[in-house]
Amino acid sequence: MSTQLKYKDEESDGEISGRSAEARVITVAVAGNPNSGKSTLINAIAGTRLHVGNWAGVTVEKKEALFDFGGRKIRLVDLPGTYSLSPYSQEEIVARDYLVHERPDLIINVVDATNLERNLYLTVQIMELGIPVVMALNIYDEAQEKGYRIDGKAMEEMLGIAVVPTSATRKTGLDQLLDTALRVADAPKQRVPKKLNYGEDIEVACDYLAKSFRTSYPALTDSYPQRWLLLKLMEQDSHVMRELDLDDLDFLDQALHHLRKAHGEDIESIMADARYSLASGLTREVLHKPELRPTEITEKIDKIVLNRFLGIPIFMAAMWLLFKLTFDLSAPFGAWLGSMTDGPFKRWASALLTPLGAPDWTVSLVNDGVIAGVGSVIVFVPVIFAMMFFITFLEGSGYMARAAFVMDRTMHAIGLHGKSFIPMLLGFGCNVPGIYATRTLENPKDKVLTALLVPLMSCGARLPVYVVFVSAFFPNNSSTVIWSLYVMGILLAVLMGLIFKKTLFRGEAPMFIMExxxxxxxxxxxxxxxxxxxxKHFLYKAGTYIFAVSILVWFLLNLPWGVEHKRDSYLGQAGAVVAPVFQPMGFGTWEAASSLISGVIAKEIVVGTMGEIYAPKKEEQAEVPTLQEDLKEIGVSFGAACSKAVKTLLYLPVPEEKEKDRSALKQALLGVFTPLSSYAFMVFVLLYMPCVVAIAAMRQEFGTWKWAVVGLGYQTALAWCAALIVYQGGRVLGLGG
Amino acid sequence: MGIADAIIAALLVGGACYILYATLWKKKGCCGCEGGSCCKK
Structure with a gap:
């Protein structure tokens, strides 16, 4: 508000004088539909100057950037992507409140040129606010490739706003967009959007209400955009009604009664119809599509991918391919990192600390605690990044939205709709953003149920555990075994959803149109x-709490001071107390139990703790390589890893290496677990209680510990039962012991 | 284990606990969202 007041003081007849114009910061709000390329456009304009935070009072992401353009300072504020400015979701309320109460100097409305009609619905609502608007006709290149011709000039004339074609991905039209924005911001009065005609009945009602309001509530029309306020009151907008706290308004009831009588339907539908008609009419006027449009590639692919019988098998196959590519690409780099942490890093740490007179125990703490613990997790960074890369590819290509669509039928069976599968898909990366993503769901029941199911999706943090076990026990079927765990997570989410639907969350699934x-x-x-x-947060975790836990685990493994066997340490004793619980699942050892206890903080720590527990005793080496030899070895083995990854990806023959496995952890696991018990262990890690950050996210999101405790309890019970069934079932089937 | 060792050990354990407190409790971890903003106040 303050920006606007200052701005009004400075202006005269709609133009702002040169010096004051240069001095002030122009606040530009960027609004648009989801998938309109808004984020890409903002990233292309602001780049690294983007500051990420939260909108006040809510946990919706807010991006802002302050930068210079053409000698002027521009503050870009990214509003959440919305389809309308109705108060249905938190994103819509945030976007609307900002535009109404903060009144930016200008709105850049990002419109998807390939999907004009739907995007114009938001434009029509934005124009109601009376703030100068510049339309970024984005994805213009694709529209042209499709043969669409959009008459920008006609659109400018009809709407009274500037229209600039842009392509955020190709970074075209961006300078022109900012130039236009500056021009419009400097002459706001001449650039106020046209008042769109909503039809005679609505316009008459609007005029009547305006007169009545000016008499009864003059202050209100000063603090809100008048036309917007009147339209909202006619729509009986619950958010606005609550905010204004108005008593019964006879003149409003009278106007609404007349409208309902004339149209024979509720007022919200009348208003929505009016806006859709405007969007549709505008599109007809300005968009010229080729008459005979060949079947587009999207439609061709969708015919197969969205087929009711093929959809889910294709999704499963896509996931399998994702894991296959992930491991083929990343395994050589993981092995390379492992060889570094097991060899040179420990040697260098000893060589640095010993001459400084550091006590032996600190050298052991660094080598067997920090390097063994953090190193065991760092080794899996290539796997995690490779998987995130392929998941990002599927998201960016548009396939993930299809995955949610094909899962819609299954989700309905458990009382949810396909939109709930999107937080679950996010959960494959990390459960925490998956839990936060449930806030995009409108229904509170859906939010809680989805958040309870998200932790069953196998997150990236569990990947290190799987990789270390499959590389030891299932080296020839690694991707298939890991894929089976991911599928098990999805199937159990469906099963648990069914159980919850019959018990805690009764009711029908709401309908939802998915884009x-x-x-x-x-x-x-x-x-x-x-x-x-x-x-990046895996690296952050490795550098913060995995590092801290590695130090604490080392102390717990070495206290009481001078303890001979790790079994007698505090951690060993605690693990031994819990171990019998895991006996029926085939991994009732104190080592496994201790790792699972520490893994509550973050699932990767299971591997880190095992790395410390099974750290080999220091052996005197006959010949210690020099620093130069170590560096040479690192360089050579990195080259070999690159070559192996490329050959594997291209299906070229990779020369069989003699098993030269330097991983002490893998060797130790082969002596303790069997293939069956290792699979049961992985199932337990997949399902048992979410990490502390996920629990905190649930508490934060729902404002109560109740659902966090429900999640924690049911998951741990489910993990115990599933691991037991896997192990005992496997034994009955003769799959080993 | 001498007194100096005990002091160093106590400092290390205290430091590790502080990191856990600062990252898990105070900052509520890193959520891994785009921009990591979910947990920023």
Whole structure:
């Protein structure tokens, strides 16, 4: 509000004088539909200047950037992607409240040129606010490729707003967009959007209400955009009614009664119809599509991918391919990192600490605690990043939205709809954003049920556990075994959903129309940026709480001081107390129990703790390589890893290496677990209680510990039962012991 | 284990506990969302 007041003081006859115009910061809000390319456009404009935070009071992401353009300062505020400005979701309320109460100098409305009619519905609502608007006609290149001709000039004339064609992915039209934005911001009065005609009945009602309001509530029409306020009151907008706290308004009831009588339907439908008619009419006027349009590639692919019989098998096959590519690409780099943490890093740490006179126990703490613990997790960074890359590719290509669509029927069976599968898909990366993503669901019951099921999706943090076990016990079927765990997570989510639906969450699933964006080839830059965004928190975790837990686990493994056997340490004793619980599942050892206890903090820590427990005793080496030899070995083995990854991806023959496995952890596991008990262990890790951050996210999201405790309890019970069935069932089937 | 060792050990354990407190409790971890903003106040 303050920006606007200052701005009004400075203006005279709609133009702002040169010096004051240069000095002020122009606040530009960026609004648009989801999938309109808004984020890409903002990233292309603001790049690294983007500051990410939260909208006040809610946990909806807010992106802002302050930068110079053409000698002027521009503050870009990214509003949440919405289809309308109705108060149905938190995103819509946030976007609307900002525009109404903060009154930016200008709105850049990002419109998908390939999907004009639907996007114009939001444009019509934005125009009601009376704030100058510049339309970024985005994805313009694709529209042209499809043979669409959009008459920008006609659109400018009809709407009274500037229209600039852009392509955020190709970074075209962006300078022109900002130039236009500056021009419009400098002459706001001349650039106020046209008042769109909503039909005689509505316009007459509007005029009547305006007069009545000016008499009864003059202050209100000063603090709100007048036309917007009147339209909202006619719609009986619950959010606005609550905010204004108005008593019964006879003149409003009278106007609404007349409208209902004239149209024979509820007022909300009348208003929505009016806006859709405007969007549709505008589209007819400005968009010219080729008469005979060949079947588009998206439609061709969708005929197969969305087929009711093929849809789910294709989704499963896509997941299997994702794991196969992930492991083929990342395994050589994981082995390379493992060889570094097991060899040179420990040698260098000893060589640095010993001459400094560090006590022996600190050298052991660094080598057997920090390097063994953190190193055991760091080894899996290539796997995690490779998987995030392929997941990002599926998201960016438009396939993930199809996956949610094909799961819609299954989700309905458990009282949810396909939209609930989107937080679950996010859960494959990390459960925590999956839990936060439930806030996009409108129904509170859906939110809680989805959040309870999200932790059954196998997150990236569980991947290190699987990889270390499959590489030891199932080296020839690694991707298939891991795929089976992911599928098990989905199937159990469906099963638990059915149980919850019959008990805690009775009721029908609401209907929802799901948007399927066209297939697109994501750009390499965007793939890399999003992969980094998704994967970086694993590095953050390794550097913070996995590091801290490694130190604590080392102390717990070495206290009481001078303990001979790790079994007699505090951690060993605690593990031994819990171990009998896991006996029926085939891994009732104190080592496994201790790892599972520490894994509550983060699932990767299961591997980190095992790395410390099974750290080999220090052996005197006959010949210690020099630093130069170590560096040379690192370089050579990295080259070999690159070559192996490329050959595996291209299905070229990879020379069989003699098993030169340097992983002490893998060797130790082979001596303790069997293939069957290792699978049961992985099932337990997949299902047992969510990590502490996921529990905290549930508490934060629902404002009560109740659902976090329900999640924690049912998952641990489910994990115990599932691992027991796997192990004992496997034994009955003669799959070993 | 001498007194100096005990002090160093106590400092290390205290530091590790503080990191856990700061990252898990105070900052509620890193959620892994795009931009990591979910947990920012």
């Amino acid at each position: 399927l964006p066209p297939y697109r080839m994501p750009s390499l830059h965007s793939l890399c940026v999003h992969t980094w965004e998704k994967g």
